[in-house]
Amino acid sequence: MSWVTFLVILSTLYTYCATQITVSQSTSESVSLGETVTLPCTLSGYSFSIPAAWWIQVKEEKKPRLLLWYGSDSSKGQGPGVPDRFSGSKDLSKNVGYLTIKRVLLEDDADYYCAIWHSPSNSLHSGTLHWGSETRSTYDLVYRAGLT
Known part of the structure; x- marks a missing residue:
């Protein structure tokens, strides 16, 4: 088998495997102000032992x-100016x-997106960013009536 044929097969196999990776989130989470909320992000089709979960907050018109x-625990990072009330974790089993938000504030009302960076070479320079699908990819923090 020539190198060209081998690389074409390898590329096709990688493309097939990469398309099988899915990221799932539910649509909303109820929380009272001052409480702690933990938002899960489930990865299917690939082990969570290697990739990092990236959490993005989106507010209207921002x-x-x-x-x-x-x-x-030894490979993590906080965005610029993000308070330590926001933290990440994983359950490999x-x-x-997970994204955990402690002492929830009204200003935390937003959509929260989880994305997974998958790189066969474990590199930040080449790979694929996998997002949840459309509305299933966000969390809306819903405040309980009378407690806002």
């Missing part, structure tokens, strides 16, 4: 804000990444 990325 630019998306990178909150944080979390690969492990469930293949789920």
Whole structure:
């Protein structure tokens, strides 16, 4: 088999495998002001042991804000100016990444997107960013009646 044929097969196999990766989130989460909320992000088709979960906050008429990325306790980062009330974690046995928001404030009312960076070479320079699908990819924090 020639190198060209091998590379074409390898590329096709990678493309097929990469398209099988899915990111799932539910649509909303209820929380009272001052409470803690944990938002899950489930990865299917690939082990969560390697990639990082990236969490982005989107508010109406504002630019998306990178909150944080979390690969492990030794491989994580906070977005510029993001308070430590926002933290990431993973449960590898469930293949789920989490965004935890402590002491929820009214200003935390936003959509929260989870994205997974998948790179066969474990590089930030080449790979694929996998998002949840449309409305299933966001969380709306819904405040309980009478407690806002």
